[in-house]
Amino acid sequence: MHPSLPPSPPPSSSSRPALPVLPGRPTPRLLDQVRDRLRYMHYSLRTEQAYLYWVRFFIHFHGRRHPRELGPAEVEAFLSMLAAERRVSSATHNQALSALLFLYREVLGAELPWMQQIRRPSQARRLPSVLTRPEVHALLQAMPEPMRLVARLLYGTGMRLLEALRLRVKDVDFDRHVIVVREAKGNKDRVVMLPHSLAGELRAQIAHARVLWQLDHRQEQAGVDVPHALANKYPRVGQTWGWFWVFPAPALSTDPRSGVVRRHHLHEERLHRALKSGAGQTGLDKRVSAHTLRHSFATHLLQAGTDIRTVQELLGHSDVSTTMIYTHVLKVAAGGTASPLDSLVAA
Structure with a gap:
């Protein structure tokens, strides 16, 4: 089962407001909130599927703990695992990071200082394959x-x-x-x-x-x-x-x-x-x-x-x-x- 989102804390001056919950309705599951936010912002279906995959992977990697309980060390540990163990490409690495930044900024309403300090891997410029x-x-x-x-x-x-x-x-x-x-x-x-x-x-x-x-x-x-x-x-x-x-x-x-x-x-x-x-x-x-x-x-x-x-x-x-x-x-x-x-x- 997907982790449920606990009651949202009051937004601080450095965070965006989290998604509102209508009175009398249960708080939707976190992945459902991510999906709703992606659709509200008109992201493509492929981006939606990719972001949901990385958010789910991130949560499972850290023992199903809620992302509110995790910080820069856990995010960097996850990204390091992708680079060192999974040996993903820099494009895939960047996609996973973008998904996590979307989760924290757009869904959880957290614009935290450490999010600006995470460095993206540089992408090598390869010559494309061209036919005569x-x-x-x-x-x-x-x-x-x-x-x-x-x-x-x-x-x-x-x-x-x-x-x-x-x-x-x-x-x-x-x-x-x-x-x-x-x-x-x-x-x-x-x-x-x-x-x-x-x-x-x-x-x-x-x-x-x-x-x-x-x-x-x-x-x-x-x-x-x-x-x-x-x-x-x-x-x-x-x-x-x-x-x-x-x-x-x-x-x-x-x-x-x-x-x-x-x-x-x-x-x-x-x-x-x-x-x-x-x-x-x-x-x-x-x-x-x-x-x-x-x-x-x-x-x-x-x-x-x-x-x-x-x-x-x-x-x-x-x-x-x-x-x-x-x-x-x-x-x-x-x-x-x-x-x-x-x-x-x-x-």
Whole structure:
């Protein structure tokens, strides 16, 4: 069982107020409070699942003691265990720390001095895996539909995988040949190009999606999931054609948050499997993932002379320094500097 939250102490001047409890209702369990707070602040389902995992792990690691009873020594002991025994990556380590900081700040209402003193591990900047143009072509040719279309969209626009799978019909503009990416990383919208070579296939995919939308409409199924409180303001907006998925799943599924049975978009695991199979068929020895197509998109644009600021906007990077990593990839790919060994052999 999850630990129960004891009565909240009066907030001090250095803490935020804890979540209120309605009179006459029992205090919810701690993990339920974490979940409610995450949803109130519109965190994604994946972040919710990850944070709940780390909070639960932290509590169990310290013998199911309540986090109010724990302090900096216990937090650092937990993080040290992850680094020394579990050997987690710096990204995973940072995620666990973020979950604990969210627990103390946003749920328990504690902004304590020691929370500012915990240092995050530095993340090494690794050069991304990038495919050559012939490798991209061979990989895409080896993939089955509709995953080939998704992969071509990723390489052709630089979108992240979930940005492509969550694409709505209303956000594809065939007249202007642009795609509007909604609620991307950092909750920002941006615009990317719609490759002319994909227009016909995308129209066919949307026509297929409309068949499923009409089927759901006739069967009076619940509409697709829509952002935040939009469904409260417009109860039937999720049933409109414009909000339907460009890449709908073939079958209905249960929404993990609301429990409503509705049509979701294609599951990302389908593309992962198709990429792995395609890489095996083409004999690629590089690491290939959905993000590899995004990396290849950026690198090939820069190779073609596209301005780095334009690439930054297309990728949705907040800082151009993030985009600069691809200039290092170009230096490696160019290989134009002669080694002194070559001149020695020639002599």
